[in-house]
Amino acid sequence: MSKTQRTREICGLAPIVPVLVVDDAAQARLLAEALVAGGLPALEVTLRTPAALDAIRAMAQVPGGVVGAGTLVTPEDVRAAKEAGAQFGVSPGATDMLIAACEAEGLPLLPGVATASEAMGLLEKGYDMLKFFPAEASGGAPALKAIGAPLPQITFCPTGGVSPANARDYLSLSNVVCAGGSWVAPKQMVQDGDWAGIETLAREASKLMD
Incomplete structure (x- = not known):
């Protein structure tokens, strides 16, 4: 059985998963409400700021939202994210320790890969819904299409350099379920509290x- 069935369900909620860097946890709930109201219920809060875990706690209370933790690197990250209320995890790559921690915590994981060998390694472990990262730097949509030809059983969420200009290039691929993007929550709009704009x-x- 696929270990990423739940991850695929979450990725299938909308074409874009907002990748969020939250500096002020006090803004987290309003940010999540704006994104969910706009039709993007799956939210990835990256663990790159001191406010990230508190932001996940706040967003986990938003009706209709499914909040996840991004930039999971260590087992400690996984445990902290789960305790904060994260419903899924996203990692830039994948290690045996990280995978084991997610499985132990029951946290659905979207693990990152950049090559066919990495994708095949995760497929052996039962993971067939993966993050293609960094997408643009790894060859973009043409590279992901090429990887998909011999590995049709794997689906992807490309992240890294995805923008309104190229998102459709990725989303048109048969092996892409959704894409991760940060443009839906620009830093200045978040700081200004422009929730209607977001x-x-x-x-x-x-x-x-x-």
């Missing part, structure tokens, strides 16, 4: 597969 960006992103 909701508009989210709504536009939610229609990228229409």
Whole structure:
């Protein structure tokens, strides 16, 4: 059985998973509400700021939202994310220790890969929904299409350099379920509390597969 069935279900909620760097946990709930209202319910909060875990706690209370923790690197990250209320995890790569920690905590994981060998290694472990990262630096949509030809049983969420200009290139691929993007929550709009503007960006992103 696929160990990433739940991860695929979450990735399938909308074409874009917002990749969020939250500096102020006090803004987290309003940010999540704006993104969910705009049609992007799956939210990845990266563990890159001191506020990240508190942001996950706040976002976990938002009706209709599914909040996950990104930039999982160590087993300690996994345990802290799960304790904060994360419903899934995202990692830039994958190690045996990280995978074991996620399985022990019951945290669905979207592990990152950049090559066919990495993807095959995770497939052997039962993971067939993966993050293609860093997407643009690793060859973009043409590279992901090429990887998909011999590995049709694996689906991906490309992340890293995905933008409104190239998102459809990725989303049109048969092996892509969704893409990760940070443009739906620009830092300045978050700082300004422009939740209506963020909701508009989210709504536009939610229609990228229409």
